[in-house]
Amino acid sequence: MIQFNVPPYAGPEMEYLEKAAAVNHRISGDGEFTKKCRQFIEERTGTAACLLTTSGTSALEMASHLTRIERGEEVIMPSYTFCSTADAFVLRGAVPVFVDIRPDTMNIDEKLIEDAITDKTRGIAVVHYAGVSCEMDTITEIARRHGLFVVEDAAQAVMASYKGKPLGTIGDFGCYSFHETKNYSMGEGGALLIRDAGRVEDAEILREKGTNRSKFFRGQIDKYTWVDYGSSYLPSELNAAYLAAQFEVADRINKARLARWAQYYEELQPLADEGRIELPTVPAECQHNAHMFYIKAADLAERTKLISFLRENDILSVSHYIPLHTAPAGKKYCCFHGEDRFTTRESERLLRLPMFYSLTEEQVDYICDKVKEFYGKHACV
Numbered sequence: 001m002i003q004f005n006v007p008p009y010a011g012p013e014m015e016y017l018e019k020a021a022a023v024n025h026r027i028s029g030d031g032e033f034t035k036k037c038r039q040f041i042e043e044r045t046g047t048a049a050c051l052l053t054t055s056g057t058s059a060l061e062m063a064s065h066l067t068r069i070e071r072g073e074e075v076i077m078p079s080y081t082f083c084s085t086a087d088a089f090v091l092r093g094a095v096p097v098f099v100d101i102r103p104d105t106m107n108i109d110e111k112l113i114e115d116a117i118t119d120k121t122r123g124i125a126v127v128h129y130a131g132v133s134c135e136m137d138t139i140t141e142i143a144r145r146h147g148l149f150v151v152e153d154a155a156q157a158v159m160a161s162y163k164g165k166p167l168g169t170i171g172d173f174g175c176y177s178f179h180e181t182k183n184y185s186m187g188e189g190g191a192l193l194i195r196d197a198g199r200v201e202d203a204e205i206l207r208e209k210g211t212n213r214s215k216f217f218r219g220q221i222d223k224y225t226w227v228d229y230g231s232s233y234l235p236s237e238l239n240a241a242y243l244a245a246q247f248e249v250a251d252r253i254n255k256a257r258l259a260r261w262a263q264y265y266e267e268l269q270p271l272a273d274e275g276r277i278e279l280p281t282v283p284a285e286c287q288h289n290a291h292m293f294y295i296k297a298a299d300l301a302e303r304t305k306l307i308s309f310l311r312e313n314d315i316l317s318v319s320h321y322i323p324l325h326t327a328p329a330g331k332k333y334c335c336f337h338g339e340d341r342f343t344t345r346e347s348e349r350l351l352r353l354p355m356f357y358s359l360t361e362e363q364v365d366y367i368c369d370k371v372k373e374f375y376g377k378h379a380c381v
């Protein structure tokens with residue numbers, strides 16, 4: 001069986017876990033390995049600060065709290081995303097306002113954002129789907145003109161960039177995920193990237209139960225105290241140790257994924273040329289990270305058949321993201337502005353093929369052959 005996902009494993013993970021526990025005697029947060037991960041992200045991206053978190057969801061939650069968005073205020077985002085993008089703002093009583101996506105990248109359609117702005121709008125939350133950037137120049141310009149914040153849900157976009165700028169560093173806050181399904185993993189984990197140095201202290205307080213403990217650890221104050229509201233968003237050293245091993249070979253992981261992605265693209269190109277399937281679009285200004293490889297079938301019925309055909313041939317492929325505005329919580333807490341031309345229709349066509357670090361060239365060959373076999377059997381009408 002070819003799994004849909006296998007969590008990345010670089011080699012030294014267990015040795016580092018042991019070092020954290022038996023040598024460093026530090027299994028709570030913010031020890032050697034957390035610092036290593038933080039430094040890696042700060043050096044690679046140039047962000048003012050990166051704080052490791054317990055998940056991508058908690059990074060989004062921190063971003064939402066730090067914007068100080070209030071009950072009844074609005075944040076514009078796509079409906080085609082994971083629920084955490086919306087949850088983070090719903091938890092503060094804010095209202096996610098969905099706009100349609102672009103069918104080419106599955107990202108928020110930047111041309112629809114301005115029309116959704118009201119006197120209650122406070123910000124825009126973009127999602128870089130599949131590690132392919134949203135049209136950030138346009139979005140940043142709209143945000144500047146209307147005085148809105150920008151939060152980047154860059155959960156899928158670690159090591160990807162837009163016009164050379166690392167994703168997660170363009171908006172006020174960037175949110176990474178290191179869940180086991182993401183390119184780099186710590187089991188459950190994430191990171192918050194903070195663009196402006198002036199907001200780092202507030203973020204540290206929020207992450208450390210509302211205390212100024214981070215300042216205390218740096219020796220800047222002689223005792224720490226409860227200074228604001230907060231929660232616990234810092235991950236254990238054990239998780240950070242796992243991630244540190246992968247960051248050491250981050251380029252190797254990225255290269256391997258990009259190679260498999262390019263192979264899929266090349267081998268499936270003939271089917272796309274015949275108009276049987278659609279392949280992903282990566283605009284010229286975007287460097288992606290091969291977070292996923294998807295194809296689009298004609299419609300929901302064809303996709304369902306293709307998923308079962310692949311399963312019969314020992315290949316696990318998946319669909320995902322039921323648009324949030326059609327989900328029970330989405331109906332309760334959110335609203336859709338404008339027309340749903342592409343969100344539902346395109347989400348029903350999209351199919352994700354296996355994509356992970358240890359996926360082999362032979363496996364991708366086999367998967368592409370089976371996809372071609374399926375379309376050979378179901379002749380065009």
Ligand SMILES: *Cc1c(COP(=O)(O)O)cnc(C)c1O
Pocket residue numbers: 055056057058081082084085127153155156176177178179188189190
């Ligand atoms: C994975 C993901 C998240 C959530 O990350 P977790 O680490 O699982 O909390 C949020 N948004 C998007 C777009 C994701 O893909």
